[in-house]
Amino acid sequence: MSKASMRRRWQQVDGVLLLDKPRGLSSNDALQKARRVFQAAKAGHTGTLDPLATGLLPVLFGEATKFSNLLLDSDKTYEATLQLGVTTTTGDAEGEVLDTRPVTVDEAAIRAVCARFIGPISQVPPMYSALKYEGKPLYEYARQGIHIERPAREITIHALDVRRVAGSQIDIVVHCSKGTYIRTLAADIGAALACGAHLTALRRTQSGGLDVADAYTLEGLLAIEESARSNVLRPVDSLLAHLPRIDLEPALATRFGHGQALRAPIDARGPVRVYGERFIGTGVIDEGGALRPQRLVSQIDTDAD
Structure with missing residues (x-):
């Protein structure tokens, strides 16, 4: 063909x-x-x-x-398995082993250390990531053996549940903010336990709603x-179900769809989803009560909820 x-x-x-x-x-x-x-x-x-x-x-x-x-x-939820006692170049099982240490901590110590990571924390993104530095992904520098200093970023671990401790393996469930690297979290937990760790399995179970x-x-x-x-x-x-909904009469829907600001028909502030006969797009209600278009779609068929 x-x-x-x-x-x-x-x-x-x-x-x-x-x-x-x-x-x-x-x-x-x-x-x-x-x-x-x-x-x-x-x-x-x-x-x-x-x-x-x-x-x-x-x-x-x-x-x-x-x-x-x-x-x-949006926030995300992950199920992860950590292998204690081994650190790798990438922070997961795909990297080369950097160090191996004995694991002497018990389950109580593991749970206590994991609990310390709940809440707002600083995290340094890994070198093996798609974050850009001077136009190139960091992993390209890492593969060339070039180390780039990365500033720490503020993230939030909303919940960290230790589901299973089996010898030197830990199963955890993490509910976290955007920008969180679970590989880095695994390495940081291992460092706090003084034995090192890397990620051997990861599954994302939720994203937003x-x-x-x-x-x-x-x-x-x-x-x-x-x-x-x-x-x-x-x-x-369906991506917008968490936003307040505004329904406009045909004349106003046409104006909004052409990018014009309107007087908001509801007493609210912030982002909203807007409909005429069908979904038009998103808008923002400013402090003055004006509804301003933000993202507009071509007039496609959608099943409005």
């Missing part, structure tokens, strides 16, 4: 796919596979998962990509008849 005919296969698809990413694929590889399943012309994801990690990867198609920041900025229990595997998607696959997609505005 020619490149031109391949290009003609792409189609406008608008919606949100909850994908259960398998281990071994990068987030971009998983995104491209999902994109091909739906032949979607435009796609993006919200929050990178390492190849080692599995779990919830929300994939946004078409108009939904305009709202990716809402999930990038979305749950991996509602996600589809790539194999599961392919098992669905092609004509029915669009039924698994959530509407674009």
Whole structure:
């Protein structure tokens, strides 16, 4: 098949796919596979998962990509397994072993140390990350043996539950703010225990109000008849259910859809989702009570809730 005919296969698809990413694929590889399943012309994801990690990867198609920041900025929940006594170059099982130490701490000490990480903490992003320095991802410098100083960032660990301690392995569940690196958290816990640690398994179970229990595997998607696959997609505005809803009469909806500010019909401040006959986009109500357009969508069909 020619490149031109391949290009003609792409189609406008608008919606949100909850994908259960398998281990071994990068987030971009998983995104491209999902994109091909739906032949979607435009796609993006919200929050990178390492190849080692599995779990919830929300994939946004078409108009939904305009709202990716809402999930990038949201809290996340992870299930993780830590191996005590071994540190690695990457902070996870894919790196080379740096050091091995005996593990002499008991379960009570492990739980006490983990509890110290709950709340606002400072975290230095790992060298093996996609954060950019002078236009290049940090992992590219790391692979060349170049060390870059990284400023610590403030994050919040809302909850850290130790689910299991089995010898030198720990299973934890972490509910955290955006920007949290679980690999770094594992290494920091190991350092606090004076034996070191690295991550051997990671699974994202929640992102914002979305749950991996509602996600589809790539194999599961392919098992669905092609004509029915669009039924698994959530509407674009499903990402916005936590925002107050405003419904506008047709004339005002047209003005808002053309980018004009309006007098807000509700007594509120901050971001809102706006509808006419259907979903129009997001807006912000300022301190003066004006409703100003923020992100507008093309007039697509969505199932408003």
